[in-house]
Amino acid sequence: xxxxxxxxxxxxxxxxxxxxxxxxxxxxxxxxxxxxxxxxxxxxxxxxxxxxxxxxxxxxxxxxxxxxxxxxxxxxxxxxxxxxxxxxxxxxxxxxxxxxxxxxxxxxxxxxxxxxxxxxxxxxxxxxxxxxxxxxxxxxxxxxxxxxxxxxxxxxxxxxxxxxxxxxxxxxxxxxxxxxxxxxxxxxxxxxxxxxxxxxxxxxxxxxxxxxxxxxxxxxxxxxxxxxxxxxxxxxxxxxxxxxxxxxxxxxxxxxxxxxxxxxx
Amino acid sequence: xxxxxxxxxxxxxxxxxxxxxxxxxxxxxxxxxxxxxxxxxxxxxxxxxxxxxxxxxxxxxxxxxxxxxxxxxxxxxxxxxxxxxxxxxxxxxxxxxxxxxxxxxxxxxxxxxxxxxxxxxxxxxxxxxxxxxxxxxxxxxxxxxxxxxxxxxxxxxxxxxxxxxxxxxxxxxxxxxxxxxxxxxxxxxxxxxxxxxxxxxxxxxxxxxxxxxxxxxxxxxxxxxxxxxxxxxxxxxxxxxxxxxxxxxxxxxxxxxxxxxxxxx
Numbered sequence: 001x002x003x004x005x006x007x008x009x010x011x012x013x014x015x016x017x018x019x020x021x022x023x024x025x026x027x028x029x030x031x032x033x034x035x036x037x038x039x040x041x042x043x044x045x046x047x048x049x050x051x052x053x054x055x056x057x058x059x060x061x062x063x064x065x066x067x068x069x070x071x072x073x074x075x076x077x078x079x080x081x082x083x084x085x086x087x088x089x090x091x092x093x094x095x096x097x098x099x100x101x102x103x104x105x106x107x108x109x110x111x112x113x114x115x116x117x118x119x120x121x122x123x124x125x126x127x128x129x130x131x132x133x134x135x136x137x138x139x140x141x142x143x144x145x146x147x148x149x150x151x152x153x154x155x156x157x158x159x160x161x162x163x164x165x166x167x168x169x170x171x172x173x174x175x176x177x178x179x180x181x182x183x184x185x186x187x188x189x190x191x192x193x194x195x196x197x198x199x200x201x202x203x204x205x206x207x208x209x210x211x212x213x214x215x216x217x218x219x220x221x222x223x224x225x226x227x228x229x230x231x232x233x234x235x236x237x238x239x240x241x242x243x244x245x246x247x248x249x250x251x252x253x254x255x256x257x258x259x260x261x262x263x264x265x
Numbered sequence: 266x267x268x269x270x271x272x273x274x275x276x277x278x279x280x281x282x283x284x285x286x287x288x289x290x291x292x293x294x295x296x297x298x299x300x301x302x303x304x305x306x307x308x309x310x311x312x313x314x315x316x317x318x319x320x321x322x323x324x325x326x327x328x329x330x331x332x333x334x335x336x337x338x339x340x341x342x343x344x345x346x347x348x349x350x351x352x353x354x355x356x357x358x359x360x361x362x363x364x365x366x367x368x369x370x371x372x373x374x375x376x377x378x379x380x381x382x383x384x385x386x387x388x389x390x391x392x393x394x395x396x397x398x399x400x401x402x403x404x405x406x407x408x409x410x411x412x413x414x415x416x417x418x419x420x421x422x423x424x425x426x427x428x429x430x431x432x433x434x435x436x437x438x439x440x441x442x443x444x445x446x447x448x449x450x451x452x453x454x455x456x457x458x459x460x461x462x463x464x465x466x467x468x469x470x471x472x473x474x475x476x477x478x479x480x481x482x483x484x485x486x487x488x489x490x491x492x493x494x495x496x497x498x499x500x501x502x503x504x505x506x507x508x509x510x511x512x513x514x515x516x517x518x519x520x521x522x523x524x525x526x527x528x529x530x
Contacts, residue, residue, distance in 0.1 A: 067442045068445050069444060089385050141420070180336055180338045
């Protein structure tokens with residue numbers, strides 16, 4: 001293994017296999033971003049969320065005795081993507097790998113370094129519209145229940161809904177107004193990328209968690225581009241079929257939770 | 266601009282210029298990860314932290330009227346890297362761009378897809394040893410002061426120091442024990458990558474913020490690999506020179522803050 005070795009052509013056989021998504025059953029969660037890319041790409045994949053021993057499979061990988069293997073470091077947490085001999089984790093990382101392979105991101109080395117722009121947009125959506133949403137119901141400790149940190153959650157959620165959420169929606173609205181977004185409803189270069197799928201899923205989750213707050217923001221017409229993108233992703237034929245299928249998990253006690261007391265009044 | 270355009274050879278002139286790091290003056294902060302990579306690479310760069318109008322320069326880029334330009338979406342927040350016509354933001358994104366260019370990460374397309382392993386490791390360190398540390402003194406709202414959320418901070422910091430910090434150190438210790446880390450003190454492939462520089466800076470920041478807690482963890486000898494890596498980075502000739510220079514910002518009211526009441530007793 002060498003960090004500076006020259007590009008090597010892949011042996012087709014090692015990668016010419018289905019993807020295996022390793023994620024908790026029962027919630028869309030962070031795994032959902034990976035699913036949406038796989039579905040839009042029409043890729044063949046298996047999903048531990050649909051397996052009987054799904055939880056065991058996740059725990060095997062995150063066990064504190066797992067040191068990985070000869071070519072893969074262990075993952076810290078799911079989602080995990082297995083593809084042939086490759087095993088990788090971290091949502092934005094998995095998305096970049098899949099996006100580049102399936103034409104949902106520019107190739108590394110492209111003239112405009114677009115792969116870094118798409119990565120930037122995905123990282124920002126995940127920070128502000130997924131990770132920060134998780135903290136609205138777990139501001140103190142991941143190991144405690146929501147009920148144990150309910151008062152703190154109310155404060156954090158109020159700040160999120162009033163300050164952070166409009167800030168992030170405003171950011172993506174500016175991206176969509178900017179010249180680099182190109183023509184059409186997408187964030188970058190006039191073509192659908194995985195950053196659009198990430199933003200769709202984030203908005204969908206926030207709609208579930210804070211329906212009143214999001215309705216108000218939508219009615220303000222300040223973020224029309226963002227909601228147009230949301231609708232445009234929802235109407236993609238493969239996404240539409242997927243969302244109506246049983247493969248789409250229902251929201252539950254994951255990142256996006258609906259506690260009426262945390263929503264706008 | 267095209268998402269699927271074939272690789273284009275870069276015009277040397279456009280990229281044969283210094284880097285420009287755009288970040289807040291006065292704290293190492295998230296910009297520090299970028300600085301360490303530039304310093305280790307021996308790259309030529311300018312830094313708004315050293316400029317008289319540094320704050321204005323940051324605010325110009327993050328203004329809510331900025332929609333970017335023809336090829337660059339606007340940044341959400343600093344650090345921002347400008348390189349010729351390219352402008353990118355998000356720490357793990359900038360690090361990947363620089364790491365690939367300067368031999369501090371495997372090239373995209375390399376046989377083992379190592380670029381994704383290094384990205385995974387950097388993302389995990391930034392999540393657990395930087396972003397979560399920020400939340401120990403701002404668990405409720407970024408717009409409020411520490412004093413306004415001190416009681417909640419005490420609870421969050423207690424959980425961080427007792428539960429999350431050992432979990433993340435334990436993870437990196439496992440990575441270092443794993444076969445994929447190769448020989449020597451580094452996280453991946455037996456060679457220094459930007460993930461090692463990230464982990465170094467995270468440990469350095471945590472040492473400043475929670476000196477008692479970290480001393481206890483170091484004395485437990487459970488994380489010897491992590492502390493050996495920390496020392497090994499510190500002794501890299503260019504890093505050593507940099508850390509002793511005036512270019513290294515002092516810790517202050519940034520991500521890593523030392524409030525004795527948040528540290529272990």
